[in-house]
Amino acid sequence: MATPAQKQASAARRAKNRARGESRDYPRVRARPFYRGARYKITRRCIGRLMLFASGRDAKQVVNFIGYCLAHAAARYGIQIHSSLWMSNHHHTDLTDPEANLVPFKQLLHSLIARGRNRQLGRDDTVWSGQGPCDTQRPTDDESLMDMVYTLTNPVKDGLVRWSRVWPGFTTIGWRYGETRTFKRPAFFDEDGDMPEEVSLTLVRPGIFSQLDDDELYDKLMDAVRERELEIQRSMRRHSRRFMGLPKLAKQHWSRAAKSFEERFKIKPKHAASSEGQLLRELARNREWEREYAAARELLLAGKPAVFPAGTYWMRRFVGVEVAAQAP
Known part of the structure; x- marks a missing residue:
């Protein structure tokens, strides 16, 4: 439950946002530009912060399902995936959009995931939060790199596992640039429909640090991931906290919801920079x-x-x- 101070802070932010909007010298525009070749981090959360993507004891099935949907949507719209990690109740995916197809890509990806996951769980309610997705752009190479580090170390940051590489859900950590992995069509998709029997996803290097080759950029990313993991581990020890660990994660049920405090009524950023x-x-x-x-x-x-x-x-x-x- 939010404290009085948190409620006052939310009210102050709303008033500031209204004042900012009223100060414009042109009518309000809800549209936003989508440029060819733009890089994005997309984030979307489950309704009510439910753990709808908890892998439980069927981790391989969940990983194959998410990988299949991501690969299919990326291939359909020519999206280049640089990193992606799916937590129990949200996902982060870093990508480049060569043909300005981000909108239909997200629609297809999130629709496939929602319908398929509901079929897996035997539920028929909404999967995604009504607040909609959040997409941000980073202007520099270093910030784009740290965006991928944030994506890949998310389970460590949240105190779930000590090392990102052991995350049981879908993640591209450990994939080298140019590496291709294949995912089979989940059994609950109609085999007589238009969904292919199997699809492949190739991890594409982002257009950053052009002076580095693919292996050097991969090593730079992994060094930054390792540094961030060690930093989080030191912080956990200072605060006498423990990581949840794989045995407890395997018992996590999809009907549970995250209990940590989350600020509301914040502006969703379109750009981010240090x-x-x-x-x-x-x-x-x-x-x-x-x-x-x-x-x-x-x-x-x-x-x-x-x-x-x-x-x-x-x-x-x-x-x-x-x-x-x-x-x-």
Whole structure:
């Protein structure tokens, strides 16, 4: 239960958010740009923080199911997967979107996962939180690397296992860049449908640290993962905490919910950076895009010729508006 101080902090954040929105010099824009070749971290949580992806005693079945859905959706929309780890009640996936297909990719992935997991568990309720997914972009190579470190060490950070490599759920830790793994169609998918019997997922290196080859970048990532694991272990010892461990994880039931406190009413970020200057520059670019989008929308509603800014997705796909070419 939230304390009075936490409730007051939430109220103050909401008031600040409203004031920020009212200060804009253009009509509110709910759209966001999707550029070809952009890198993202996508995150989505289960409804009510339920442990719907707890692997329990069927870890291999759960891993194959998630790997199959991820590989199928990535192949359908040309998404390049750099790292992915599925916790018991949420997932983190780092990727590059070469053809600006992030929206249909997420729709297909999360739909397949929700329907398939419900079939596995014998339930018929919502799987994903109504708050929707959170996608962030990082502007620098170092921050993109640390995004992948965060993804792969999530079970360690949450005090579940001592080493990321032993996580029983789906994870790409240990995959080398260019490595391909194959997943078979789960039995509950219709064998007479359009789902392939098996699909393959190749781990693609992100476009960072171009001076390093694939093996050198992999080693750099694994060194950073190891450093982060040791840092978390030292923190756990200082606070006299213990890791849950695999035996207890195997007994975790999907109907349980996380009990740790989680702040509410926070703005979901579109960009993230360790440098305030970099973050402000990214936000300024985003505001300029919104301003151009709002102006084009005004022209369209007035029945005048309108060219929407590069990165416009929904209006291009469903209305057929003219969109400016993306700069190389």
